[in-house]
Each structure stands twice: as C-alpha cells, then as structure tokens.
Amino acid sequence: MNTAINTDNRDDVRRESAAALTPEIVAHIEVCTRDEHAHSHLIGILHRVQEHFGYLGAEQMDAVAQLLQVPTAKVTGVATFYHFFRLAPRGRFVISVCMGTACYVKGAERVVERFKDELGIQFGETTSDGLFSLEATRCLGTCGLAPVAMIGDKIFGGMTPDQVPGLIEKHVKLWDEEKKKQV
Numbered sequence: 001m002n003t004a005i006n007t008d009n010r011d012d013v014r015r016e017s018a019a020a021l022t023p024e025i026v027a028h029i030e031v032c033t034r035d036e037h038a039h040s041h042l043i044g045i046l047h048r049v050q051e052h053f054g055y056l057g058a059e060q061m062d063a064v065a066q067l068l069q070v071p072t073a074k075v076t077g078v079a080t081f082y083h084f085f086r087l088a089p090r091g092r093f094v095i096s097v098c099m100g101t102a103c104y105v106k107g108a109e110r111v112v113e114r115f116k117d118e119l120g121i122q123f124g125e126t127t128s129d130g131l132f133s134l135e136a137t138r139c140l141g142t143c144g145l146a147p148v149a150m151i152g153d154k155i156f157g158g159m160t161p162d163q164v165p166g167l168i169e170k171h172v173k174l175w176d177e178e179k180k181k182q183v
Ligand code: FES
Pocket: 098, 099, 100, 101, 102, 103, 104, 138, 139, 140, 141, 142, 143, 144, 146, 148
C-alpha cells in the first residue's frame, strides 16, 4: 500500500493565484506560458492587470509570478522599474501636471511644487485620505494654454501656483457633494 503523503500543493497555489486575477487574465497567462519565451510577456500581462484593477497590488503580482512561473522578485522588479506601473490605488481625483516643453518653459515646475506643498505628496503618490493623486504627464496637446494641469478629464490652462489652493478646495467640495449624494 502506498502511504506516501502528497505534499504537492501546486493546484492549491494555482487556484489561489487565479482567484486574485480575472478569468480573462488567467486565460491570457496560460496562453503565454505555452510560448518558449513566456517571460517576455510579463510587461504585457502586468498592463492587463493594471488596466483591470487600476494598480498592481502585491496579491496580483504574486499571482502573476505563480501562474507565469517567474520569481516574484522579477515581477516586482519590473513593476517598480517602469514609471507607468502603479503600485497603489489612485485617489478619487488624479491631478496630472504637464511637464512637456511648452508647459515647463511657462513655469509648470512652480505649479508642481505648489501642488506638492499643498497636498503633502510627491509625484506618483496619493494623499492619505485617498482623495488626490499627483502625476506628471507629457504634452496634453494644449500647449497654447501652458502651463496645463488635468484633473479627471478636465483641463486647467494658464495655471499659476496661486491658483493651486483654490483648485484643490474646489475638488474637496465636489467630493463632499458626492458623499452627500451617496447617503
Ligand atoms: S507641453 Fe504641456 S500641453 Fe503641450
């Protein structure tokens, strides 16, 4: 009689990993693993994960590592290396300040510094209340309005540092109104 205990928990790990993603992403990873160079699909897979979840959480990165059979350190290494990957959820309002040439020349950096001071965060960070995220962006195609910031899908042109507190205040009020409507 075979009394050996089965210590192979690969199926459990696979099931848990799949549960951290979506069926579509899991199916895509499965297709990628059939490729001789499966590892080369890592960036594309992480893009899909971020597109769905809004950011790359530790649980999702671990799941990708398990299913693609690559070390977790490689996945987190890639995720932290490229600026377009986000490792934390974004705030309710994403403030993108254009750092393109026209905006830079017209003083975008001073506007950015004011946003950083007022919000107490750096580029790529989110305020602790989850309200604002601050990001740098390339040319938004509205150079005539430089310097330009975008909040959500709204463009704010001719920005000056002194306009920053009012703009933040306006969005805090918007958030208060949203919350009231939810009650
Ligand atoms: S450089 Fe800022 S909008 Fe073009």
